[in-house]
Amino acid sequence: MPDDRHALVIAELDADMSTAAASAFATLIIDYFKEARDGRGPVSTSLATSLIAERFDEPMPMEGAPLAAVIARLQHDVIADSNRLFHPRAVGHQVSPPLPATIWTESVIAALNQSVAVSEMSPTATPMEHRVVRWMCDLVGFDGSAGGTLTSGGTEATFTALLAARSVAIPDVWSNGVGEDPPVVVCGEHAHYAVSRAVSELGIGSRNISVVPSRDWKMDTDALRKTLDDLASQRRRVMAVVATAGSTATGSFDDLDAIGQLCESRGLWMHVDGAHGASALLSARDRARLKGIERARSIAWDPHKMMLLPLSAGLLLVRHERDLENAFSQRAPYLFHDAEGARAWDQGTRSFQCSRRADVIKLWVAFQRYGARGIGALYDGLCDATRAMYEVLQAHPSFETLHAPESNILCFRFVGDGSLGDGQLDVANRDLRERYNGSGAGWITATTLGGQRVLRVTIMNPRTTVRHVREIVDGLAREARGG
Numbered sequence: 001m002p003d004d005r006h007a008l009v010i011a012e013l014d015a016d017m018s019t020a021a022a023s024a025f026a027t028l029i030i031d032y033f034k035e036a037r038d039g040r041g042p043v044s045t046s047l048a049t050s051l052i053a054e055r056f057d058e059p060m061p062m063e064g065a066p067l068a069a070v071i072a073r074l075q076h077d078v079i080a081d082s083n084r085l086f087h088p089r090a091v092g093h094q095v096s097p098p099l100p101a102t103i104w105t106e107s108v109i110a111a112l113n114q115s116v117a118v119s120e121m122s123p124t125a126t127p128m129e130h131r132v133v134r135w136m137c138d139l140v141g142f143d144g145s146a147g148g149t150l151t152s153g154g155t156e157a158t159f160t161a162l163l164a165a166r167s168v169a170i171p172d173v174w175s176n177g178v179g180e181d182p183p184v185v186v187c188g189e190h191a192h193y194a195v196s197r198a199v200s201e202l203g204i205g206s207r208n209i210s211v212v213p214s215r216d217w218k219m220d221t222d223a224l225r226k227t228l229d230d231l232a233s234q235r236r237r238v239m240a241v242v243a244t245a246g247s248t249a250t251g252s253f254d255d256l257d258a259i260g261q262l263c264e265s266r267g268l269w270m271h272v273d274g275a276h277g278a279s280a281l282l283s284a285r286d287r288a289r290l291k292g293i294e295r296a297r298s299i300a301w302d303p304h305k306m307m308l309l310p311l312s313a314g315l316l317l318v319r320h321e322r323d324l325e326n327a328f329s330q331r332a333p334y335l336f337h338d339a340e341g342a343r344a345w346d347q348g349t350r351s352f353q354c355s356r357r358a359d360v361i362k363l364w365v366a367f368q369r370y371g372a373r374g375i376g377a378l379y380d381g382l383c384d385a386t387r388a389m390y391e392v393l394q395a396h397p398s399f400e401t402l403h404a405p406e407s408n409i410l411c412f413r414f415v416g417d418g419s420l421g422d423g424q425l426d427v428a429n430r431d432l433r434e435r436y437n438g439s440g441a442g443w444i445t446a447t448t449l450g451g452q453r454v455l456r457v458t459i460m461n462p463r464t465t466v467r468h469v470r471e472i473v474d475g476l477a478r479e480a481r482g483g
């Protein structure tokens, strides 16, 4: 009987709102914390994706199961073979072992389910987002006309920034499109693909990207000056210059002050992709790496990277809030209206998404619980551990480093006894990473740098110490010798 079914599900909903149900979930997570945190057990699964896929190869459940059974499946089928980011030898990609209070806050965000597009749908989260954006603008050095929005991450933040820059370069673009002679976007050789993707998405076309070569893995500012001179002499309009603060490959910081001055002197929009490195603003020691960031017209900043928030928490800041408003000329009378000044608060008029999670709550909780200084100290610790790894590698005869770390990312290469040629070393490094990660002892990444295949670490775990980085290097050396 349909009515019985409805009553049954309502009873299940009620049961799942109990402390017992919440405790069952909390216990699951706490057990995971305990196991991963102490470095017991493997960092990652040894099972192939196709094998893991078999356990999910089942028809859609038409009947529900007891919560205990669902939790048991989460434990065995999901958690057991997930990457353990809390493991101190998990030093792979730019994803965090999240700050614990922000993990619990995820449940609060989901429970309240406030959409921050419209202030009437999020009476507390909307003013909170305005306040947190203001805090971040203050860190940058933007004045009262600045604004911003949370985003799903750096990709959306950079897309939105370039959308805003496009509206300034082509004021009638919303109605008439980009036309036959779109402007140029200038970026560094090591810019994240979010930049080129956005340029194509925005209809500018990838052939209108001008790539500036790097020197020491960061934008060569002399080459930028020459690029801008060349474009001016060709009478090409420049829509934006994108600088990177904390590049994906090496964690290097472009010279924002020099790039910003060049942009200012020519009236150009500087966008700073600080998805990875803008969090250095919280570090008393490292904020100097961002000198000149206040010259930016827009900034992408991912708290889900070096502020150690769980996915997703991205941020876009703009020097003039009106730039964001002009970027989206959306009319939606069913959503946005002028009642009692609501429009000034509604973030939906300034952001890409319609329904949007109140991710700002976990950012706010991070500041409340750990403080800007506490988070800055964690940032410093990650950089210190990376520096320690650099020193261990430098002293090791079988490895060479490709750069001194400027943040928590480091690229290096296995070189063995020096007898292998470049091509053989490429193969050796690729195989070494596969074998090491497959062993479960640690987890690192790889990239191509200067035409060479290299190994790469991103230290995201505040519990990764000098001992662990030694263990990682020793483990790699052992694996290279054949295990």
Ligand SMILES: Cc1ncc(COP(=O)(O)O)c(C=O)c1O
Pocket (backbone or CB within 6 Å): 094, 152, 153, 154, 155, 156, 192, 194, 244, 246, 247, 248, 273, 274, 275, 276, 302, 314
């Ligand atoms: C410099 C830089 N920009 C942008 C991104 C993209 O950020 P997200 O994955 O949050 O969209 C990354 C991430 O990996 C990055 O390192």
